[in-house]
Structures are given as structure tokens and as C-alpha cells.
Amino acid sequence: MVTLTTEEQAMLGGDKGAAVQKAMELLVRYAEALDADRFVETNNVAGVPGSSNAFVKNYYKEDGGDYRAVFSRFDLDSDEVVDVPRMNAYSCHLQGGMDPELWVEQGMTPEAKANFDSDERETAAHGVQILKTCTPYIAGNVPVMGEHCAWMESSAVVFCNSVIGARTNCEGRESTSAAMLAKRVPDWGFHRPEFRRGQHSVRVDVPVDDVFDWGMLGYFVGGAVEDTIPVIEGKVSGQSLIRHKHFGAAAASSGGVEMYHMVGITPEAPSAEVAFGGDRRGETFVYDAAARERIYETLNSVGTSTDVDYVMLGCPHYSIEQIAHAAHLIEGRKVSANSALWVFTSRAVKATADANGYTKMLRDAGAFLMTDTCSSISAAVPKGTKVAALDSAKQVHYLPAIMGIEGWYGTTAECIDAACTGKWNGRLN
Numbered sequence: 260m261v262t263l264t265t266e267e268q269a270m271l272g273g274d275k276g277a278a279v280q281k282a283m284e285l286l287v288r289y290a291e292a293l294d295a296d297r298f299v300e301t302n303n304v305a306g307v308p309g310s311s312n313a314f315v316k317n318y319y320k321e322d323g324g325d326y327r328a329v330f331s332r333f334d335l336d337s338d339e340v341v342d343v344p345r346m347n348a349y350s351c352h353l354q355g356g357m358d359p360e361l362w363v364e365q366g367m368t369p370e371a372k373a374n375f376d377s378d379e380r381e382t383a384a385h386g387v388q389i390l391k392t393c394t395p396y397i398a399g400n401v402p403v404m405g406e407h408c409a410w411m412e413s414s415a416v417v418f419c420n421s422v423i424g425a426r427t428n429c430e431g432r433e434s435t436s437a438a439m440l441a442k443r444v445p446d447w448g449f450h451r452p453e454f455r456r457g458q459h460s461v462r463v464d465v466p467v468d469d470v471f472d473w474g475m476l477g478y479f480v481g482g483a484v485e486d487t488i489p490v491i492e493g494k495v496s497g498q499s500l501i502r503h504k505h506f507g508a509a510a511a512s513s514g515g516v517e518m519y520h521m522v523g524i525t526p527e528a529p530s531a532e533v534a535f536g537g538d539r540r541g542e543t544f545v546y547d548a549a550a551r552e553r554i555y556e557t558l559n560s561v562g563t564s565t566d567v568d569y570v571m572l573g574c575p576h577y578s579i580e581q582i583a584h585a586a587h588l589i590e591g592r593k594v595s596a597n598s599a600l601w602v603f604t605s606r607a608v609k610a611t612a613d614a615n616g617y618t619k620m621l622r623d624a625g626a627f628l629m630t631d632t633c634s635s636i637s638a639a640v641p642k643g644t645k646v647a648a649l650d651s652a653k654q655v656h657y658l659p660a661i662m663g664i665e666g667w668y669g670t671t672a673e674c675i676d677a678a679c680t681g682k683w684n685g686r687l688n
Contacts, residue, residue, distance in 0.1 A: 261290045262297050270441055277341040282437035285336055286445070289434055295445035302442060303408040304350045305395050305415065306435030308334060308387055309343070310378040312356070313370065326381040334436035345386035346439040351400050352382050353412050355391045356637050358629040365639040387439070391631040392605030394504065394576045396423065399607055404526055407450055409438040414508035414575045414653065420518040422503045424526040426450045429517050449518060455527065456536035457520050459484045460543040463493030465551055470505050471670045474652040475554045476546060477506035481514030483544040490534045492522045501578055508575050509652035558652055558668035561659045562683065566597070569644040570678040571634050572671065573603030574654035579611045582628065586617040588675040594625035595681035599641040602626060603633045626678070635661055648677040
């Protein structure tokens with residue numbers, strides 16, 4: 260049974276309007292399903308409120324088939340369509356379905372673009388920040404340690420919990436949309452200190468110091484611990500936002516990790532004892548040279564042909580440092596006529612790339628710097644793509660399966676070289 264505060268009772272009773280009432284009704288059902296006995300307040304919510312494709316809108320055609328109908332029926336699971344006010348919590352919109360400028364190059368239709376624009380206008384009008392990224396923490400939404408959040412997007416959630424030390428479960432569209440109105444989420448899971456303790460050990464016996472190896476270690480960790488909390492110790496160095504971004508995304512993809520501790524690196528793990536909340540427990544997994552080799556082979560197991568016709572960078576969305584690195588790697592070179600290079604980032608970061616000339620450097624080489632989405636989210640790849648090269652363990656896990664193509668995992672430099680030569684020149688299995 261959920262215990263409600265006076266304010267929460269008022270919201271549930273309709274004192275704050277019909278939409279907030281519907282949001283509280285959904286959140287109470289959610290809390291009861293989780294066996295949570297109370298809510299925590301949040302003023303930091305990241306989701307995809309009200310946005311939908313034409314199919315979803317047509318499904319709610321009898322209710323008006325618009326943003327209002329989708330938000331009421333789909334997001335709030337309401338038994339009636341209600342007016343949707345401006346959001347009460349600080350809220351941001353995560354990635355969308357297409358680049359607002361390069362949608363033709365992505366193969367989108369004018370009808371899809373018109374729907375995209377309409378949803379975006381509605382989203383902004385309801386007080387939601389248009390970040391359109393899977394990395395809100397490098398596009399203006401940076402919580403602080405201990406802050407209660409309600410975030411979607413697995414790679415954002417694991418970064419939020421692990422690197423920042425803020426608190427969020429891996430929420431869904433419905434709970435985030437409701438939280439935007441009610442400023443509440445169930446007090447359960449990663450919101451509670453006792454749930455954030457380590458559950459298994461991972462010992463790293465080989466040096467892990469660059470982005471490429473951090474991604475492979477993340478993929479190993481996720482596969483080993485699945486959806487539990489690992490405590491990682493050993494030869495891990497060079498920690499940075501970029502490395503954590505790739506590690507967490509890979510661990511969330513291969514095993515559903517939503518939080519990890521790195522001893523002496525992440526904020527809730529000054530020691531293994533603190534990370535575990537006492538004595539060690541669970542299993543110990545070892546990442547050694549043999550394990551590294553197995554992970555490399557696994558990530559490249561869907562690559563056969565060395566003819567690369569598509570290179571995708573930016574999963575999770577590239578930071579300005581990564582864009583600068585890619586631009587300098589390709590400077591003075593050209594993308595092969597037999598290949599294509601798409602780099603994905605957020606609008607906020609692209610504005611910085613524009614100002615620094617990196618967007619032009621990429622464009623002069625025949626590459627595109629795109630925003631708002633990625634090939635897995637939008638299912639958009641250059642026409643005729645059969646073989647892709649990727650520098651993200653997360654993306655090589657998903658894209659080949661989603662699009663039915665081959666994929667190679669390599670360093671950013673290897674991927675840039677593949678785009679310029681049309682050939683995979685990295686190591687073959």
C-alpha cells in the first residue's frame with residue numbers, strides 16, 4: 260500500500276487538474292506493482308513525451324489523433340483524453356527519429372518530417388527542453404550526486420547512477436511522462452541506498468586505458484553480471500566522460516547493467532568495502548587476455564565481407580572532443596565513393612562543432628554530422644548498406660541485428676580509414 264503525502268493526495272484527487280490526476284493514478288499503480296510504499300520527489304525527468312509516428316496517431320484517430328490524444332491515452336494510460344498543461348518538473352526530450360535538416364539523406368518522407376515538426380512544436384509548447392539526445396548529460400542536463408531523477412535510455416541511466424552518483428531507475432515512457440506532471444516516482448530500486456551496493460566483483464588483469472578497450476570491458480562486464488551491480492578493480496585507467504560513456508552503454512547492452520562501481524574512480528566506490536556496503540559478495544569474474552580476445556571475436560562475429568559501405572560514429576552521441584578527433588582524422592581525405600560516413604551527436608554539441616569548423620571539415624570530406632537520432636533508433640542507413648563499421652560496442656550489438664547487415668567493431672581511426680578506403684583494414688577473425 261502506497262502512503263501518500265497531503266500534496267500527493269490532492270494531486271490524486273484532481274486538485275491540480277485532470278492531467279496531473281491521471282499521472283498520479285498511473286504512478287500509484289506503478290508503485291503498487293513495485294511494492295513501493297512511498298514516492299520520492301524529482302525535478303529532473305528525461306523521456307519522449309507525446310511524440311509518436313503516424314501509425315500511433317492513427318490508432319487514436321477517434322480521440323483526435325493528435326499530441327493531446329497520444330499523451331493522454333498512450334503516455335498516461337488514461338481512460339479519457341484530457342488537456343495537457345505545461346510540465347511541472349524540469350523535463351527534457353531524449354532522441355527523436357530523424358535529423359531536422361538531413362532527413363532526406365536519411366531516407367525520410369516529407370510526411371514523416373511534417374509529423375516530426377508538429378510533435379516538436381507541441382513538446383516545446385508544453386515546457387519540455389528539446390535536447391533530442393541519448394546523452395543529456397553533455398547537452399545541458401547534468402544532475403548532481405544524490406539527486407533523484409526519472410530518466411529513460413539505458414546508457415544515460417547507467418551514466419547517471421554510476422558516474423554522477425544521481426539516482427534513477429531505467430524508466431519508461433509512461434512513468435517519465437507522468438513524472439513530468441506529478442514530479443514523483445516510486446521510492447524503489449536505485450533511489451534507495453541499500454539497492455546501490457555492489458553484487459559481484461570484476462577483476463581486470465589486462466590494461467584498459469583507451470575508448471576502444473573501455474567499450475570491450477563494458478561488453479564483458481554486462482555479459483558477466485547481467486542486470487546486477489559490478490564492482491570493478493584492476494588495470495583500468497584514463498577515466499573520462501567519453502570512456503565511461505562507452506563502457507556504460509556497452510554494459511547496458513550486453514547485460515542490462517544500470518549501475519557499476521569502479522574502485523577509486525566512481526563516486527560511491529572509494530574502496531571495495533564501501534562499494535559492497537561491507538564484505539564482498541557474489542561471484543568474481545576475471546577480465547584477462549583470453550577474455551579480451553573472446554569479446555573482440557564476439558563483437559566482430561557478424562563481420563565477413565571486408566567491403567565496408569557504411570561507417571556510423573556517435574553511439575552514444577558523440578561529444579565535442581570525439582567530433583574534433585574524427586574531423587582531424589579525416590582532414591585532407593575523402594570518404595570513398597563506395598562508402599558513407601555518418602556521425603551522430605546532439606543539437607547542442609553540433610552547434611559547438613559548427614562554431615569550431617568541425618562540421619565543415621567533415622562535410623568537405625564527404626561525411627555528414629547528424630543530430631537527434633542514430634541508425635538504430637531511426638532504422639536509417641544509406642541505401643544499399645550491407646556492411647557497417649562502428650566504434651561503439653553498443654551499436655555493433657544492435658545495428659546489424661536491427662538492419663540485417665554485417666558489422667565490424669574497431670577504433671575510431673580504423674572506422675575513419677574504412678570510410679575513406681571502402682575496406683575494413685582492422686584485424687580479421
